[in-house]
Amino acid sequence: MLALTGCGSTQNAGSTDNGAQASAQPTAAASTDQPASSGEKMTIKLMHLWPAGSSKQHNMIVNQIIDEYQKANPNVTIKQEILDNEQYKNKLKVISASNELPDVGMTWAAGFLEPYVKGNLFAPLDDVLGDGFKDSFVSGTTEAYAVGGKTYALPLELNITPVYYNKAIFAKYNLTPPKTYDELKQIVKTLADNGVAPAALGNKDRWTGSLWYMYLADRLGGPETLKKAIDRRGSFEDPSLVKAAEEVQNLVKMNAFNKGFNGLSNDEGKSEFMNGKAAMYMMGTWELPNYTTNESVPKEFRDSIGFFKFPTIDGGKGNVDSWVGGPGVGLFVAENSKVKDEAKKFVKYFAKRWGEESVTQAGVIPATKVDTSKINLPQMYIDVLNELGKASNITLFADVQMSPAVAQVHLNMIQALFGGEVKPEEFAKKHEEALKQESGK
Numbered sequence: 001m002l003a004l005t006g007c008g009s010t011q012n013a014g015s016t017d018n019g020a021q022a023s024a025q026p027t028a029a030a031s032t033d034q035p036a037s038s039g040e041k042m043t044i045k046l047m048h049l050w051p052a053g054s055s056k057q058h059n060m061i062v063n064q065i066i067d068e069y070q071k072a073n074p075n076v077t078i079k080q081e082i083l084d085n086e087q088y089k090n091k092l093k094v095i096s097a098s099n100e101l102p103d104v105g106m107t108w109a110a111g112f113l114e115p116y117v118k119g120n121l122f123a124p125l126d127d128v129l130g131d132g133f134k135d136s137f138v139s140g141t142t143e144a145y146a147v148g149g150k151t152y153a154l155p156l157e158l159n160i161t162p163v164y165y166n167k168a169i170f171a172k173y174n175l176t177p178p179k180t181y182d183e184l185k186q187i188v189k190t191l192a193d194n195g196v197a198p199a200a201l202g203n204k205d206r207w208t209g210s211l212w213y214m215y216l217a218d219r220l221g222g223p224e225t226l227k228k229a230i231d232r233r234g235s236f237e238d239p240s241l242v243k244a245a246e247e248v249q250n251l252v253k254m255n256a257f258n259k260g261f262n263g264l265s266n267d268e269g270k271s272e273f274m275n276g277k278a279a280m281y282m283m284g285t286w287e288l289p290n291y292t293t294n295e296s297v298p299k300e301f302r303d304s305i306g307f308f309k310f311p312t313i314d315g316g317k318g319n320v321d322s323w324v325g326g327p328g329v330g331l332f333v334a335e336n337s338k339v340k341d342e343a344k345k346f347v348k349y350f351a352k353r354w355g356e357e358s359v360t361q362a363g364v365i366p367a368t369k370v371d372t373s374k375i376n377l378p379q380m381y382i383d384v385l386n387e388l389g390k391a392s393n394i395t396l397f398a399d400v401q402m403s404p405a406v407a408q409v410h411l412n413m414i415q416a417l418f419g420g421e422v423k424p425e426e427f428a429k430k431h432e433e434a435l436k437q438e439s440g441k
Helices: 056-072 084-099 110-118 166-173 179-195 207-221 225-231 239-253 268-273 285-291 301-303 339-360 377-391 404-418 423-438
Strands: 021-022 041-048 076-084 104-107 159-160 162-167 197-200 276-283 305-308 321-325 330-331 392-397
Touching: 021 159, 041 339, 056 339, 076 392, 084 225, 084 276, 104 110, 104 321, 104 339, 159 285, 159 377, 179 197, 179 239, 197 268, 207 276, 207 321, 207 404, 225 305, 225 423, 239 377, 239 423, 268 276, 285 339, 285 377, 301 305, 305 377, 330 339, 330 404, 404 423
Parallel strands: 041 076, 041 104, 197 276, 321 392
Antiparallel strands: 021 076, 104 330, 159 321, 162 276, 162 305
């Protein structure tokens, strides 16, 4: 699950490839940033989790990029080992114990990354990000792979969380996308008064409700308040984080969500939106195909869906271009790789080309900025990519920022908060206690 504790994935990996190895054959290609520094024959071992069976388009792009690189660098052979998602994670743990990582592999951000960095297994890649290359990534993405001020992977994918809305329902009640939180609450009131569920939510999975809390925390306290509380530069009992919890309960009291939301899974909650029974649905951009290219979804419905950014709150410190979201996988280079310099050149080339190809060929939102004037995409993709290009911040999903133990406290408290089982002050206190207990401060 991309280590996002249920926060979505561009692919659900599953394959019979079972660790099969393949070596791509060179074909016609573009050139790399620079050819290999010498004519010495070398092999770069690449381990990834996009098998042809379950991730056909991803796998195709990987092979295309490898073909290009090998063509431009005839002395370099890229040898692939391909596993499905769970196999990959398990093997990474096993081979890291004996320090036998591939030269290049895939990792997730934040909590997943840290043990490998602390074990001195991943090489810092800040030199790769020099010469302006870092600027080609969406703001906040490379930072998600940073530990102690150094960057240890190049992000490939990114998800942000808009609020999707049904234009037909909005039009029926003369509603327009809100610019302020007060306007959003007025929309909620109008829809609830007319017997329409304002927003679809399946909070049995808990991370779904966390998205709402995180946006309220961001818009009230700014993008650093929640981060600081989690990394212990601040407190979870900050007034804006308590106020965000209070606003969650205000929305619940206004009947902002479909009936029974706390007992429904995300898929069950989403069906309320997909069936036209709820007017809004906050979820990651992995949902974009359902509103654009997925032909199993009726075209009339797809054409009726738009999105808006979570609105600003009067007196709050957050701005509308700050998003909740997070990167998917990124590429690491093994610290003990015998071909480290060439491996770094390869990951730079891979990240650049992946950003250029993945959105059109696989429907992936890449972590690099995309020039939408040069590609043919559904309008909603173009609009999301343009928003990404001007993002001021991306706050990583809260449960991903936290350790597994604290994340469970957070998720349990989110469900209790939405269910009215805890007061906002207690919600904040429980977080603060869990974070203090773990960190000692």
